Amino acid sequence: MKIDVNKLKEIVGEDNVRDNIADLYVYSSDASVHSSKPDVVVRPGSVKEVQEIMRYANKNKIPVIPRGAGSGMSGQTVPLSGGIVLDMKHMDKIIEIRPEDVICKVEPGVVNDELNGQLKPYGFFFPPTPASGKICTIGGMIGNNASGIRSVKYGATRDAVIGMKVVLANGDLVTLGSNTKVDSSGYQLAKLMVGSEGTLGVVVEATLLISPLPKFRAMGVANFATLEDAGKMISNVIAAGITPSMLELMDNVAITAVNNAQNLGLPDVDAIAVFECNGMVKEAVEYDMKRIKEICKKNNGTGIRISDDPDEMTRIYEGRKKLFPSLSKYREGLFTTALADDMAVPMSKIADTVHEIHEIAKRNNVVMSAYGHCGAGLIHTKILMDTSKKSQWQGAKRAVKEVYDYVHKVGGTTSGEHGIGFSKGPAFKQEKKDSLELMKAIKNALDPNNILNPHKLMDSPDDWLTATPLRYQVNTK
């Protein structure tokens, strides 16, 4: 189907449509390993424009791929079969902030930290805290059910989204959910949209729960000689009924990379746990931090430091937030790839899983790091390899499969917060095999022409490595 670019220009104006090969090349990738060009990029500025685009696309069966900052790590916004990329960054209004109702309403292109900047004078913040918060959009967070380092206390985006306006595949505008925290009747369609990766509709407005900014905050760091001790510490903290606002683990690969990239001077140990407590009562925060410190000691933690100095906390916090991209500084010639990157496992299996990840990496001749929001059961891994070598990609493919086989065996799930896209398609389909047909039925009911971000989630290709061309130059050897 040839796309009528002039028709799209009529809808959104000439300045908001781009089909030059250079733009298509830029919009062919995100932070994943994949690359595949759209036919055109369109930047809608209103709900009405989104509706008109969808009506046109639906009538002509043209794929539509909504996109925010394009920082997804699994190829969620990479168009496998061309079509229209909807760049939603232009719809970036904060519609209203209602502190008295503890909610706000925003357009999808609003950047997470910019929202927090606007909420701050009211004494509130939007709790999901992805590491990419300074650039990621609320629409992207909804698409992927993003969470982040504070998910251990505040949950994920799905927990904070209570309502939304969505343009469906046929161009109809529907209001889902409510303005209240509780909403018991009927199917929870707003929640269904969260994590659907743009396959069910285009979110054009979201109603979000906001939280009061905590008055007190303290952060701590503890070193562990073994991953097992660190894993037990994390499990013990949660089991003790403490609700830290951050409970993170970094393995030695991650520590080395952060030191190389950000010169943080962290000790060369097997694992470092980073934790934070916050709240409205200073003594309560101090009490929880004291208890975590005791649990660290019980599990052979050393070098335990606790600080409420804002500069020190910012240094630790920023270091952690920049961990993923810093991994490219681990070793000369190895590059970070966002593969097998955000599984979640039951708390008691964290140490074993991290240990297994390292064994799998060794077997397949790649380097894998393990870090993440382990207090929520989430482990991030990345594969570091020479991306120019075909053999490395084959090793990565085996490693990804082995990691997910293990994760599923211990009762874990494929993606905790980054979404599926293409990269995790095979593992997702294996894990969710009992519900794939249900998901397809839902998709078919809402998008019978399969135009909304096709080939993702349950419809993703069986082999992520060949799903699209890789965005790297790979030698044939």
Added chain:
Amino acid sequence: MTTKTKYLKKYEKEMNMCIRCAYCFEKCPVIKEAQWDTDGARGKVILSYGLLTGELEPSQYIADKLFRCTFCRDCLDRCPSKVSILEIISSARADLVNAGYASDTHKHVINNINNTGNIYGDTEVISQERDGKTPLFIGCQYLGRPNKTKKYIKILEKLGIDPVVENEMCCGYPMEVLGFREDFEKHKENFKKSFPYKDAITLCPTCTVFLREGHRIDAKHVLQVILEKLPKANLGMKVTYHDPCDFSRGLKIIEEPRKILEKLGVEIVEMKNSKENSRCCGGGGGILMTDQDLSGDIARKRIKEAIETGVDILVTSCPTCEQVLKKAATEIGESEGKNIVVRNIEDIIWKAVKSI
């Protein structure tokens, strides 16, 4: 890999290190205005990668995109992978210039430097040649503003510094940043003859950076040199201070201008984005010559931020920032009736020391 990427090919690994996280979007003045991924630093690195691998052919469109960068260095601070983004962009520009995609405006400036030694192409623009003891590099921007230069020389004299000024030529930064690298290689030798010093005092922030990076000269900006020597004064002014990008992120000269202003009894009300997070004025990287609309949009945003502080005067220490922000301030004054006066720091310093 194509043969058309003489300069980019050195950066293949760097471009693979870019994990396309988009963290460089955060404060990039160009993407904040344009709101297309292609216009941000990540987009420019991706375009460069496409040129390197041959997935993209050089074109005027790509050249236009790669020349839409103010070289404000913000992306370098944001990039957690520490990718050499600006070196990649300037290398891509150099390859595009070699492929015939230089703008006429840029070519004109480079021809001026080649023919007359300065960006204006004016043989009448001569430096304030004088004998003295300490080498002082004026730079094109101040050569074109002789009254300001004279003021700085008088300030130095009053503070006991006897500057020697040569009949100098452009440092060559425009050649490097606009992609005329082969011209720069030739110019470099001539420059060395015209300015044969290992250390120097400089007036322009950008020249300061480039004398260090492009010529290995131990350049110190005049503000660094005079800070300790300046006597205290009580000017009783209240201003906001705009950090030039080459100061705040390039040379980390952040506190010196503030300490000077404080020493002279000038109270500073900081803008929302200041010091390391200072916003670009929109005047760098060549866009002032080729994309005045974009440059103006960026500058007006900065002026609005300055007006939000509630003070009447914005002080900066870069002649280009001063020029761009003055124009934006006039436009905002006319369109919105909100006024702020833009002044260069040397005016303030002169006010305090002229009676010494």
